[in-house]
Amino acid sequence: MNRKAIRELPYKIILEEHELPKNWYNMRADMPGKVAPLLDPETMEPVTTEALQKVFCTETAAQEMDEENRLIPIPEDVRHFYKMYRPSPLIHAEYLEKLLDTPAKIFYKFEGNNTSGSHKLNSAIAQAYYAKQQGLKGVTTETGAGQWGTALAMACAFYGLDCRVFMVKCSYEQKPFRREVMRTYGAEVIPSPSDTTMVGRKILREYPGTPGSLGCAVSEAVEAAMQQEKYRYVLGSVLNQVVLHQSIIGLETKAALEKYGITPDVIIGCAGGGSNLGGLIAPFAGEMLRGEKSYRLIAVEPDACPSLTRGKFVYDYCDTGRICPLAKMYTLGNGFMPSAIHSGGLRYHGMNPIVSQLYADQILEAVAVSQKEVFQAATTFARVEGILPAPESSHAICIAIREALRCKRENRAETIVFGLTGTGYFDMLSYGKYNAGHLADAPLSAQDLEKSFHTLPEKFR
DSSP: OOHHHHHTSOSEEOOOGGGSOSEEEOGGGGOSSOOOOOBOTTTOSBOOHHHHTTTSOHHHHHHHHOOSOSEEEOOHHHHHHHTTTOSOOEEEOHHHHHHHTOSSEEEEEEOOOSTTOBTTHHHHHHHHHHHHHTTOSEEEEEESSSHHHHHHHHHHHHHTOEEEEEEEHHHHHHOHHHHHHHHHTTOEEEEESOSSSHHHHHHHHHSTTOOOOHHHHHHHHHHHHHTSTTEEEOOSSSSHHHHHHHHHHHHHHHHHHHHTTOOOSEEEEEOSSSHHHHHHHHHHHHHHHTTSOOOEEEEEEETTSOHHHHOEEEEEESSTTSOSOEEEEEESOTTOOOOOOSOGGGOOSBOOHHHHHHHHTTSSEEEEEOHHHHHHHHHHHHHHHSOOBOHHHHHHHHHHHHHHHHHHHHTOOOEEEEEEOBBOTTOHHHHHHHHTTOOOOOOOOHHHHHHHHTTSOGGGO
16 A cells, blocks of 8 residues: 555544454464473373363363464454453554654554453453353452452442452552452452462462562462362463454454555564464454464563573463463473562563464564663553553553664665553552662672573473
8 A cells, every 4th residue: 555545544443343353363283383281290291172171161271282273263242241341453653753754654452441441352352251151159360550450349339240250469559440340340369479378378478579460379278279169360461362352453453454454564562471472463463374464573571581582492381370281382490589670560471382382483573671661651652642551551552663763774665563551540659669769770680590591391491
């Protein structure tokens, strides 16, 4: 599409309701090298669907293991719920382009136009639906910054399910408003690590004063689910079932671009556990895997928790308590205790197995950025585009700006697309610290990294 035509595009590209995708896209069906199987933590043998069904809902356990079906039908009930806030807009960042004086064209897929404030509701409603269909009483989960916990609390309220959320302790303290939204929707919210579980008490003994981590919260949530009848554990990122549900983001993005004849050159997403990134890039990565097209796909992570850029691609436990299956992924070690950075949703020690395999196969690039640079980019974006972005999303904004300035230097009219996964209106304590000049960077030292690698299972180090 020529540049003049792009300038004549509407500010927001919004698909019609009837254009909402009817299927999720499963990247594994197109991957020539299959993703390594999960391992049972007791036998170290590939985990079975039956074993996963003791932890997850029956249907999501099956989705976790599915490597054959490219398209997975979205249940009609879930698709109908999606219509409350989907299709979400693809926005042409004209004002950011003007500020940067770049020949690049910048678009962002905005996932914050629902009460949870983020993309997390895409999977939360699906998992709550499957739990309700199975006749369960309730679910347990973890949450980092609180977006996932908020989304799941909403979904459980919609289906009349109990919801118990283990919230990473530093986020529980830094983000009280998200905590209260969860409670408003009826969820029980517990700061993790806590003394309510055996694994929580063990972590508190081993790491006194810890701010917590997603790995700790996962362990507690799984233990809590296993101890209650008619409860299952549901999760907001990392595993393949969640990337599957989040593929709705990329499918809509691709459809919106194609509607106006736009082909992206660069696609950027923030990366913590890998769900929103995997969902955004899914259909584009699929084209690359099938040898149809080529793009630059970029994952952006905090330099305080750089699992892709500094981690090891090995089998590791998905949780600090070592009660969950092991996944082959880029990891910093299951005992990794990240600093209390304000991008709480990106403080996980590992990366989704699909995303990890794409990075290992050089389909995906990765870059780590500092906390202050991220908030600078967030402030720049907010002042010209009118949306206050979540700190997590601002990692993608940071690199989108960097890529747009590269295009300016090279006089290249490339098209850049990034995922704006959520809003930052519940992150004002973080913005307050940045505005006051009190927000410090917390890069991971080589010594701390080596220490965390020692928590990897010995046979996989």
